[in-house]
Amino acid sequence: MKFRTLSYYLREAARNLIKNRLMSVASILTVASCILIVSVFYCLAANVDFFLGQLEESIQVSVFLRDDVSVEGVQELNSRIHAIPHVVNVVYVSPDEAFEDIKAGMGNPALFDGLSGKDVLPRSFDVEIDDIRNQPDVINALESLSADGVENIRHSQELADGVRVFSDLLRVVCVVLIIILGVISIVIIINTIRITVNARKTEINIMKYVGATDWFIRWPFVVEGVLIGFLGGLIPSVACWFLYGYAVGAIPELIPLISFVKFRPGYDIFMYLLPFDLLLGMFIGIIGSVFSVRKHLKV
């Protein structure tokens, strides 16, 4: 493609956008609305996912050791637990540390004055697992270590199962919703762009008589679709960015009950959402214009 032809396509697209500005604005807003819905949903899902992630992390497995295990034995166990597949991290918790934790969580620490950790608590490991789905396997492996000094394993299988089912469900719902909304927006866009293309039916017809190739006719429409899609993706992303910032500040104040919930940081969401929105918008725009022009090219 020659440069002057490229510049012709760009000029034509810009010019058509401006000439039919009402229709252009309508198309942009249509794409923007659909993508806004997808974006808001994505923000919600990302936060639920984030929350579940936090929950998952907090679901640790605690492994308590018998009192007769030697210091070397503890080290030995530490490395053997580390070697279990899916174990990400193992932290040794001395009785004193555990005791301090408990004291800190109590309303009246003075109650425990005079007691030391060793008197009341066994030594333990906090075992972190990569994915909650693998918890049963890891528990099995840990149980086989009982001969080496593991006394007791504490974990919550029900909570783990609950979190797992919920996050699986969330992912499926997410994908399904994005597909449905994507298809709906493409259909709407094809119809919107089709109206503008229909208005230019005679124009396309004339171009064909003068000997324009299909792509020569199509390219300005494709560029137009890309521009419409780009703006239609940018607007909701920016809107979402501000909405999100506002929501993160406002929600804990409005509903103090859930003020402990941590939100996913904005950049962490928009790092993915912005390019996704822009690409989705441009994709919708291109599909829309190519489909709409197709019919008229058969002259």
Next chain:
Amino acid sequence: MIDIIDATKVYDNGVKGINGLSLFIEQGEFVFIVGSSGSGKSTLVRLLLREIEATEGSIIVDGQDLSALKRRDMPYYRRKLGVVFQDFRLLRNKTVFENVAFAMQIVEATHREIRRTVPQVLNLVGLSRKARSYPDQLSGGEQQRTALARAIVNSPPLLIADEPTGNLDPGTAWEIMTLLEDINDRGTTVVVATHAKEIVDNMQKRVVALRNGVIMSDEEMGGYNDEI
């Protein structure tokens, strides 16, 4: 330039637009196609433009057998033709200059070529002063001149016009026909389908008369036969 052999066009509804028509047109000729309404003039033109395909027979234009023309080669075939219609068919959102330049942009002419050629052609059709006007701001005759300029700007070997003066008053019609004659004088083969009896009678060109899709008469220096 044009060699039509036993061509028949049957429309979807069974009507025969032309029926077993044979016609040979030499390079550089000026030919009128005349005939009453429904006689098949436009069908013939549309066949030549390859807007429709002959049901039977063969049509060869400038060495190209139209039935063998592939879809992707059609644009390149059409660039060899200049086309003019009764309803002008200008791009309404482009100026006169841009309408003419458009035909050159399609063949990827440079800006320089466009800036050089378009004014020349506009001058030829007498529209230099209207270069910046939009079609809506022009008279019918001026719009048809623009269409003519667009049709010849790439110097096609063949110019085809379907009732180019159908929407114009007699005086303006004469000017357009004279322009077509000028274009023919410069070597372009010109085929004009028309109703304009007076003009045909006066111009003393070859006249092919159609009726019901069949050639009734074909005369050098002919006139518009009232019996057709």
